[in-house]
Amino acid sequence: MGKTEVYxxxxxxxxxxxFSRSEVEQWATGNFFSINKKIKRYDNNWVSFKNATYIGYLKHLYKILEQHYPNEYIFKNSFLNEWLIQELGKTNSKVFNEFRVGNAIADLVMFNGHSKVFEIKSELDSDNRLQLQLENYHQAFNQVFIIVPENKLYTYLKYNKNVGIITFSNLRVNKFELVRDAVLDLQINPEVIMNILRTAEYKSLVQSYYGMLPNMTSFNQYDLCKKLIKEIPVDKLNNLFIQLMKRRSFTPQISNRNYTELNQINLSLKLNKKQKEKMILNLKSPLNM
Known part of the structure; x- marks a missing residue:
């Protein structure tokens, strides 16, 4: 259906x-202007296909990108589907997309028994900022991983041996392979953790450890809580931080069976079950050019 050998x-x-955020936000609400433009430009034969839908067309494009242009979206989505989703089946796991840590934004992070961060470097990315990113991640997470194309493995082996390396190849049935596991490090930086936490979270952390909150105002609560958090033993702080992150209300609506091409979209847009179902229903609409 709509096969083309060369792109x-x-x-x-x-x-x-x-599959960029700005475009997804449009077609997730039933605005298919951009998809229609692509069909007219490259795949006008789709208009004549019986029972052709927008979800069918997006699945078609996903397969093409997976084989010929594995960009960051494909990387993230494939990793979610083939690796992280196994962990998400456990009730004690939570994953976040584009998680700010210091001066960096992590591609994917996971909290279960420990905290883990995954930085993705596709064929289209350079490693110019990677050293700075890793330095930030080591201050907040117990395990740091980078996910890289298999053919670029030796470019990334030079980085800190504490960093885990997972390779990606779309030529394998199991696309991801753990080449080097990340060293488990429970040492985290209280100042970095403090900047990750929301106001209610850092107050809750202080309350959990000390059993009470100090007398404070909205003007001095940050500084007072920061001082107290810096005095908490690192192993205790690590556990309290993980528990707080796991309590954040968002639960990703991802599936290991249906519409797996859209799992990263659901995670990125933080769609709840009702919003996800509405988006899928919209995408099942027949092409309307």
Whole structure:
């Protein structure tokens, strides 16, 4: 259905733009202007297909990108589907997308018994900022992983041996392979943790450890709590931080069976069950050019 043997780089980039956050926010609400543009530009034969839907077309594009242009969206989504989703089946696990840590934004982070961060470097990425990113991550997470293309493995082996390395290849049935496990390190930086926590969270952390909150105002609560948090033994602070992150209200609506191509979208947009179902229903609409 709509098979093409050769795709230009511009065409692949154009296809991949549909999975960007700004575009997804449009078609998730039933605005299919951008998808229609791609169909008219590259795949006008889809209009004549019987029972053709927008979800069918997006699945078609996903397969093309997976084989010919594995950009960051494909990387993240594949990793969610083939690796993290196994952990998410456990009640004590929570995953977040684009998680700010110091001066960096982590691609994916997971909290279960320990805290883990995953930084993705696709074929299209350079490693120019990676050292700075890793330095930030080591201050807040127990295990730090980088996910890299299999053919670029030796570019990344030079980094700190405490960093785990997972390779990606779309030529394998199991696309991801753990090449080097991350060293478990429970040492975290209280100042970095403090900047991750929301006001209610750092107050809750102080209350949990000390059994009470000091007398404070909205003007001095940050400084007072920060001082107290810095005095908590690191192993205790690590556990309290993980428990707080696991209590954050968002629960990702991802599936290991249906519409797996859209799991990263659900995570990125923080769609609840009702919003996800509405988006899928919209995408099941027949093409309307």
């Amino acid at each position: 230009s780089l511009n065409q692949l980039r154009d296809y991949s733009s549909l």
